[in-house]
Amino acid sequence: MGAALNSVFTVSDVRRLAKSVFSITFDAPELASRAEPGQFVHIKCGHSRPLRRPFGISDVCGGKLTVVFEVRGEGTKWLAASAPGRRVDINGPLGRGFSETNGNILVVGGGLGAAPLLFAARRARESGGVTAVLGFRGISNAVLTDKFESVCYGVFVTTEDGSSGLRGTVALPLEELLKTGKYSAVLSCGPRAMLKSVAELCERAGARCEAALEERMGCGVGACLVCVCKTKKNGVETMSRVCRDGPVFDAREVVW
Amino acid sequence: MSRDSHNIDMKVTFAGIEFKNPVVTASGTFGFGREYAEYFDLSELGGVCTKGLTLKARQGNPPPRIAETPMGMLNSVGLQNPGVDAFIKNELPFLKKYDTRVIANIAGETAEEYAEMAQKLSGAGVDIIEVNVSCPNVREGGMQFGVSARAVAGVTRAVKRRSGVPVMIKLSPNVTDIAEIARAAEGEGADAVSLINTLLGMRIDIKTRRPVLANNTGGLSGAAILPVALRMIWQARRAVKIPILGMGGVTSGDDAVEMLLAGASLIGVGTASFTHPGAAIDIRDGIAAYMRENGVAAVSDLTGGVEAY
Secondary structure, three states: OOOOEEEEEEEEEEEEEEOOEEEEEEEOHHHHHHOOOOOEEEEOOOOOOOOOEEEEEEEEEOOEEEEEEEOOOHHHHHHHOOOOOOEEEEEEEEOEOOOOOOOEEEEEEEHHHHHHHHHHHHHHHHHOEEEEEEEEOOHHHOOOHHHHHHHOOEEEEEEOOOOOOEEOOOHHHHHHHHHOOOOOEEEEEOOHHHHHHHHHHHHHHOOOEEEEOOOOOOOOOOOOOOOEEEEEEOOEEEEEEOOOOOEEEEHHHEOO | OOEOOOOOEOOEEEOOEEEOOOEEEOOOOOOOOOOHHHOOOHHHOOEEEOOOEOOOOEOOOOOOOEEEEOOEEEEOOOOOEOOHHHHHHHHHHHHHOOOOEEEEEEOOOOHHHHHHHHHHHHHHOOOEEEEEOOOOOOOOOOHHHHOOHHHHHHHHHHHHHHOOOOEEEEOOOOOOOHHHHHHHHHHOOOOEEEEOOOEEEEOEEOOOOEEOOOOOEEEEEOHHHHHHHHHHHHHHHHHOOOOEEEEOOOOOHHHHHHHHHHOOOEEEEOOHHHHOOOHHHHHHHHHHHHHHHOOOOEHHHHOOOOOOO
């Protein structure tokens, strides 16, 4: 993992992927060359808000770095309104990414949690094979599925309302896939409840599982201790920093 | 460097300790320095103030611990730290590698706890003890002490008796009369005061009708609190003779100059580091630029320089 840097980078592309979901790409060779799947960048979204916004890195390609995000408030609205050429202050890449991207990998994403897994899937494909399970609320929220299809052996989409793919949650295809016992690791990102159930299914199947967590952040570098989650290692409970000790954790160590 | 090519003097002598420049990091915003050391050389700072230390390790409060506010933020970390002994063993040696002053921030549940920590830390080689009687996020100790002149006097007395290095009392802004509290600290021999700690605040999620912070309330910091900090530093400056480490919402060199003029001798940079990892260095350079532009030879000449009506 390369050291983080804080600098200003130029927007090269902005796309709308769904009603309120956007992808934004930066010309950032210094970031792209250092980034590891599962890491995030901390972006200053305009002047009116003091805190940066964390975004998992969803793709790195030829000196460009992409993140995918949902417009939730003023900061993300500002970012979505960017045009190519805008200069944006970015700190990154930050945090600890996925440690297991070699071998036969299964990625399991929920909603926008799919985004950072795309980068992980690309990396895994270089050395082995990747299968993806992607869960969404409905077809209108299903993003990046085409990208995963170009990278993965198999892509299983589930929707809560059955409007695309299997009706239900990621647990359905995941359970079946785990039965094959052929995956060296499961990499997961999404809502906490989904991560918890993925972790439990993996545990039961004896599969190694890494989970990328999300938490409200302050500094993003590990100094302020606001974005903590409880973890347990060798019987000792710790408040770990999602931004520094994570965002990717060994799922067995997270106190869900 | 305390003197640059334009011959300005950034040195500050504070409670008998020489700082190479007036910028220090504020407790709780800079960890123990390791994270920001990846962005700049800590020796560039006047000093580093540690995360608040307690006698035993503390897990802190449950998350969410942060809520953004207009030009500021609330936190309710609740003094998560490894404990004073682990700090001395694992963190202090790292900070001592740098040519910068180390201020150890301590928080106790009783006056005796504060005193015990002060003794340990001064023996371990920190330069100043900052006594946190103003943490708004813990049940025992913290702000309970800081809102009472009598309690502040009691803690100051206990710490002064056992500390081998200068003692600075960190004051809470959540009081009616800051001058009274500052005088109570000075009266028991405090070598300096620092202010302001965070202002107690709250935010509510209107969808869930629940507080945004799991602790319900938290401490407000960031640019939003600068005017309150300036007012209280100015009032404290007129109440006591001991030097003041000013902090609260400083995000630029110009803000820092305002705070020096209000009466501060050193400037603490906190939340600004979250926005820009290199904020403390930019602020130091901003003070130097102001001095050059305005013919100020020594930064200490700015302290208390406001001409009030």
